[in-house]
Amino acid sequence: MNVSICSILALGLLVGSAAGGHTQGFAGLGSTAQGFAVPKPGMHFHFPADHAPHPDFRIEWWYVTANLKGTDGLDYGAQWTLFRSAAAPGEKAGWSSPQVWMGNAAVTTPDRQFSAERTARGGIGQAGVTITPFDAWIDEWALKATSVAVGSDELSKLTMSATGTDFGYQLNLEAKGPVVPQGDNGYSVKSAEGQASYYYSQPFYSISGTLRLAGKSVEVTGKAWLDREWSSQPLAVDQKGWDWFSLHFDDGSKMMGFRLRDTSGGGFTSGTWISPDGKPTDIASNELKVTPLKNALAAGRDVPVEWRLELPEKNLDFTVSALNNDSWVRSQFPYWEGPIRISGNRSGVGYLEMTGY
Template sequence: MRRRTLILGAGATLAAGPLRAQGFAGLGETSETFAQPSPDTRLVFPGDHAPHPAFRIEWWYVTANLAAADGTPYGVQWTLFRSALAPDGPTDGWGNPQAWMGHAAVTSETRHLAAERLARGGIGQAGVTVDPFRAAIDDWALEGPSLTDVTMRAAGTDFSYDLRLAAQGPFVLQGDEGYSVKSASGQASHYYSQPFYRAEGTLRLPDGDVEVTGQAWLDREWSSQPLDEGQNGWDWFSLHLDGGEKLMGFRLRGTGPDFTAATWIAADGTPTPYPDGAFGAEPLETARVAGRDVPVVWRVTLPDHGLDVTVRALNPECWMPLAFPYWEGPFMVEGSHSGGGYLEMTGYE
């Protein structure tokens, strides 16, 4: 789903106000005062790269599967979340109702390093502009002449990275022309991706600098209630297959039956969306991570394309020990297809 109940919690923290949690951070709660996604809406670029402040939540989310010159694999995450504390308000000053949160991480086979930033809108600390494109929180930034050609940087106490991302294919609309359904009862978001970035740059790690190249995937999503009240966690997969195809798939878990959806993306960028039940994600092995059992090996299937693969975490210890913790990290793909990708999991207590 791409995904993120995290940001609503960040908004509540920054507002120092109470939040009645549902699921991971309340995104199954009805929100009648905010705008709601519509299947009649058609996304327009570059305009929809900008924030949508009438909606409650939004994110600019990048994951990258990288390798050093000797083949050593790495993963990188860069995320900017926006949460509206109210559906309108002043654009400048502390009365601005937008709260922002940034997450960054670097993963290797033996280390997972993560950092977090929190900010309030209206004071110049965080925000997004389109022409030229810039999404930033403090000195972390995703910026360039347009969202098809950007540099991406972030830093924690023990790592930093500086990467260039250049799109080699089109933006891809998820779901029905960008309208992505998340439950049997009809909760939804507006959702598109750029899964065709070619990435190159430098990771600065405790053992020294590493020059890397690879592939990156951007997800853009906004909504006001993307979960049903009975849903409390998800498993989200993005696959870069060696044949040039891509796959996005998710499983939403809760008190009722799991809800799944997927998009098969051809090498030329043509998307084929799949409804609930077509995509399969079955946990095969778990690891004890941060005091909880987390699936780190999966069987992922999409029979319409003959896909039946094992997804294995590069590093099982990819716990994000931040204000709103979750698991996110790179994986390797083997079976009917080969490649790599990224997995995010929430709701494992």
């Protein structure tokens, strides 16, 4: 999943203003398609074409999270995100474009959270995504391909850069495994009512580069995960937020899992198990059990910072805990997102995003 509801709400507000109308429903996502295209089962991804925008759908994102280790011995996290939201299907040139873009960037340390955001109108060159070579940008922030070998995917080698007040990064990503479809061959169901998205990931990046924090630089290496997702009605009307996990296990396997919380106090869970060679296995709806164990205050909000995840089908029973309990992205539309550590009958690292708290 990996998209901030609050950030998408911001896009919904901007798009509504740009269109001279109302916002697009809950979090700018909505539970009805309102003339936009709708994901359907049986679609097959086509690369590199599907790395580009899909303007007939209401919302999509290009989203990278990274677990990093510094030469100073400390653990870090980094995030780079570009969101696209639309007031109407399709694209038009110039200021007539119905597209609005938002970028989020963050760096997490054991005791601080740095973050920044950018917004842009479509059609005027301030933000966008192109392929061959792949380039996603908003202002000077960029996620772009470098030295793509013949026959390789456009996302196989990337540079990632962003700056904010007192922080910035320049990072290099290289994929060590294949692009992976999430859900049922890329069709990811988000509710019992059948709302869904198209969703794939590149979870096999090795990453290296430099973080700049409060005027000091540190060299880092680690693992990164890129998510691509688009839809027009991915949420049910009673869903109020989600908890999303991307996990790198020490044995080379990966897992994506999420819980969408509803107003009755229940939730809808799903995910994908990914073998070390990149073979995905869909986790059936509500087979994954996600239980909060410990809460902490983040920006005055009570949020879970330690979780137990259970997946009996894979004999998984482990705990994840936050590197920094106060990983609150203090933007105009805030949410919690930061690196986590895995312990129990599996070990490793990952990322957690929580919205709606």
